[in-house]
Amino acid sequence: MEKRTDRTDVVVVGGGMAGLAAACYLAREGVGVTLVEKASAPGGRAATRSFDGFYLNRGIHAIYTGGAASRVLAELGVTYAYGTPPKETFVRREGVLHTFPADPLGILRTSLFGARDRVDLVRFFATLSLARPGEAAHVSVQEWLDRRVRRPRVRRLLEGLARTLVYSSALDLVSAEVFVDRLRRSLRHPVHYVEGGWQTLVDGLREVAERNGACILVGTRALGVEHHEGLVRGVRLKDGSLIPASAVIVATRPHDALGLVDGDTNPALRRIVDGLLPGRLACLDVALSRLPSSRYTVVQDLDRPQFMSVQSAYAQLAPEGGAVIHAFKQLDPRGLDDPRQDERDLEGLLDAAQPGWREVLVRRQYLPRIEAVGALPTAARGGFAGRPGTEVPGFTNLYLAGDWVGPEGFLLDASMASARRAAELVLRRAPSSGKSTAGSRVSG
Ligand SMILES: Cc1cc2nc3c(=O)[nH]c(=O)nc-3n(C[C@H](O)[C@H](O)[C@H](O)COP(=O)(O)OP(=O)(O)OC[C@H]3O[C@@H](n4cnc5c(N)ncnc54)[C@H](O)[C@@H]3O)c2cc1C
Structure with a gap:
């Protein structure tokens, strides 16, 4: 069920880690925030599937501590239990596993x-x-x-x-x-495997946002950002209603953002988005009733661009005796190969490190072309600094957040750094912060 919003100063579109973090920062300052998420639950790419005591992230996920993600989670008071991968790992070269x-x-x-x-x-x-x-x-x-x-x-x-x-x-x-x-x-800085999967982080952020008064509407698709000559007026939803707001943060993937901001009338944003190169992976995630081998738990493949980790060996992600393995193949976005071949290659890595895994398989999840990062920082664009900025050219009070935005960090670090930055800009530029400005959600 959708909730009606009583008071909205800012609309955040997208309930992934970036949108949730931005909502937390704003709500903490007393800003009336409504977050709309088109899926039936928040989380986006950080959501975790859970069943029978297993937790499967959407592909391999770890927190690389010491960057913006750690900083933002700490600032927002989101804590989590975790394990760290071992120092002793392995590489596969010409089919042989070495330390x-x-x-x-x-x-x-x-x-x-x-x-x-x-x-x-x-x-x-x-x-x-x-x-x-x-x-x-x-x-x-x-x-x-x-x-x-x-x-x-x-x-x-x-x-x-x-x-x-x-x-x-x-x-x-x-x-x-x-x-x-x-x-x-x-x-x-250590790598953290999050107990209960990244859903723990999603739930933690949601709790902080809602405790501070943010309204989170799930199953609610935004159609477009409404504006008058670039001055933001609110967000139009799929059901035709408008949520009026004095500022909007778009925390979606690049092409979704383009659709919301109307790329046809904003060639500057279209040029930016069309020039981005997404980082895609083929991910094979398996839940097993037992782990075939406790030795080869983390393996870097040198024969193919692949990596695997038995994350459940170090963090609570499986029931007693069970195991969760995440394997991924790094792809070249310019020429994607046959997804069936990628799957066979990933299975081959599991065969090498965990022979017998097929006999103890409880469930598998294959994500053949998942977008792990909206924009790979390229040398041609000058690395991190070449990504789009938080502000949208030609608009006032419209901001972007996500792992393709801003000059800081990679993956979740970029999402969290840009979310923090977007919230900071809203707070800095809105003299009405802390007071109710716009009205409730209205039909239009
Ligand atoms: C396989 C894989 C492995 C990864 N591994 C790591 C890792 O190990 N470490 C790390 O730091 N990062 C990792 N990442 C990256 C990390 O998951 C992302 O950077 C982060 O989750 C992105 O969050 P986000 O909020 O920016 O985007 P998203 O999670 O994509 O959220 C965007 C949200 O917007 C919603 N939305 C889109 N359009 C609309 C609309 N019109 N109306 C309403 N809602 C809309 C979507 O439903 C979605 O929930 C990985 C990603 C993947 C896919």
Whole structure:
């Protein structure tokens, strides 16, 4: 059932992590916020399916701590239980699983390399701390690695790692800033696997928003942002009604935002959105009644652009004795291959690391072309700074939020940083903040 809103100053379109975070920031300041979400529940790509004690995220999800996501969750008081993946992980090369050299000791122990390769890898990690992510913004990951890593085997290892970290196999396009930033951060800050899946975060944000008075309307599709010569008046819903508002935050994926803002009359936004390159993945998620092998729980594939993790080995995601494995293949958005082949490749990785998994399968979820990130930061656009800004050219009091917006962070970090920024701009520019301005939802 839809709720009627008593008082709306700001409408947020989209109830994913970005929309929910923006609603929390505004509601906390006493702004009347209505959030509309077209799905039957909030969460967007962060939603989790739960059944019989299993929790399956929509593809592999982990929080890379030490960035905007951690900061925003802490500021909003959203806490969660988590586990961290082990230091000892593995790589698959030519079908054989080897210990992954994640630290200097691992580099000395691994069967992956000979002595000269080890020296090259140690040198790489030693100079990484001197690299400034921003300085690598205009260089592709591939070029950056080619310049720094001499030994082919070491380069192959780092290319595999890079694909996993930048969520794409298009290393010749993606800005090295993403790789350097994420690699450096992952060496200093732990990765969190969230207990109960990312739904825990969604529920936490929803609770904060509603406790502070935000009105969340689910099953409510926005059709368009209403404006007069660029000055925002509210949001028109699919049922024809209008929610009047003095500001609107659009927290959807890029093409949905374009549709809402009427790209035909706003060529500037159309040009921005048409130029974005989404990061797509093929994800295979499996729930098992038991884990076939407790040894190979985290595997980086070097034979194909793939990675897998038994997240349930480190966080509460399965019932007693059960297991949840997430595997994903990084795709090249310029030329997507056969999704059936991608699925077979992912199954092959599970066969190598967890033989017998098919016999204990409870449920599987295959997401062949899921958009993991709305815009890959490319070298051609200068990395993070090349993404669209929070404000929409040609509009007043219309703001964007999402993982394709703003100059900070990647994936959830970008969503949360842009949501915070959008809320900040609304608060800064609305002298009416804290007071009721617009009326209730009206038919129009
Ligand atoms: C497979 C996969 C793996 C990922 N792994 C990680 C990870 O490990 N770490 C990490 O940090 N990030 C990861 N991400 C990214 C992370 O999930 C996203 O950055 C984040 O969830 C995006 O939130 P959002 O609110 O910006 O967008 P979304 O979640 O896409 O939310 C947009 C919402 O808008 C709604 N909407 C759209 N149009 C309308 C309309 N007209 N009216 C009303 N509502 C509308 C949609 O229904 C949706 O709920 C991953 C993503 C995927 C898909």
